[in-house]
Amino acid sequence: MSESIADASPVRIGVFDSGFGGLTVLRALLPRIPCAEFFYLGDTARLPYGSKSQATVARYAVESAQLLESWGAQYIVIACNTASALALDAIRAAAHVPVLGVIETGADSAADVSVTRDVLVLATDATVQSHAYAHACAARGLRSIEKACPLLVPLIEEGWIDHSVTRQVLHIYLDQALADARALGHTPDTVLLGCTHYPLVRPLLEAALPAGMTILNSAETTANRVHRDLLSNVYLPSRIASDRNLARCHFFATDSVDKFRVLGSRFLGQPIERVELIDLGG
Numbered sequence: 001m002s003e004s005i006a007d008a009s010p011v012r013i014g015v016f017d018s019g020f021g022g023l024t025v026l027r028a029l030l031p032r033i034p035c036a037e038f039f040y041l042g043d044t045a046r047l048p049y050g051s052k053s054q055a056t057v058a059r060y061a062v063e064s065a066q067l068l069e070s071w072g073a074q075y076i077v078i079a080c081n082t083a084s085a086l087a088l089d090a091i092r093a094a095a096h097v098p099v100l101g102v103i104e105t106g107a108d109s110a111a112d113v114s115v116t117r118d119v120l121v122l123a124t125d126a127t128v129q130s131h132a133y134a135h136a137c138a139a140r141g142l143r144s145i146e147k148a149c150p151l152l153v154p155l156i157e158e159g160w161i162d163h164s165v166t167r168q169v170l171h172i173y174l175d176q177a178l179a180d181a182r183a184l185g186h187t188p189d190t191v192l193l194g195c196t197h198y199p200l201v202r203p204l205l206e207a208a209l210p211a212g213m214t215i216l217n218s219a220e221t222t223a224n225r226v227h228r229d230l231l232s233n234v235y236l237p238s239r240i241a242s243d244r245n246l247a248r249c250h251f252f253a254t255d256s257v258d259k260f261r262v263l264g265s266r267f268l269g270q271p272i273e274r275v276e277l278i279d280l281g282g
């Protein structure tokens, strides 16, 4: 990094996802790093990533990461499980700044809370096919059932977060996942949200799951890890040390900025005033 220790300008953090989902991660970052400057990129024109091939997701994700770096990001958060599962190595190879994905932090949080050591992972098709969570869970002594829920992202992007159709779809996925778990003799006590869009349907999930199951959203663990990484970086602690909320956020989307403003505010939990349209090509 070229910054001097005396540089007191806010640290610049790049966050990206295929769409709005990563805003759930930005939402967790804001209170933890209150004086950073955040650049959020939602590649809404090319969403969903979860049904695409590894090569395509890697190409899209590398482009997003490079764009964020060209805007001065000094740390990049891949706020998308699919891109983290399929493209973390490619992004790290292309970037010149630290890059964090959400899979390892998600598995860490499951390892912290699961008593039965059996976990249910809900994710996109591509994430499930990569078995990134199965490997990360196994490395922490957890057994996992990975369930692809391909209809959830389009429903959530449509804003149907409290809709009877979404409720029904969720029930079908959960019934199948719990039946798979029973057939394998697993007794999951923890549900890991392996897609950054899914926290938006958390209330529906809570109502649909058997009592006593813990739902985990890797956004919190990821945000804690970003904070820790920045503190341990020799150049950056002085630039995140403030308890005053001075965070500045810049939002970019590759498709309708109006839709991003309206729906994105729900994901972020606060109004988004301005969104800039970016063309990343096809």
Ligand code: DGL
Pocket (backbone or CB within 6 Å): 017, 018, 019, 021, 022, 047, 048, 049, 050, 051, 079, 080, 081, 082, 083, 124, 127, 153, 194, 195, 196, 197
């Ligand atoms: N939010 C992304 C994730 O965490 C997936 C959305 C998509 O399929 O594009 O996996």
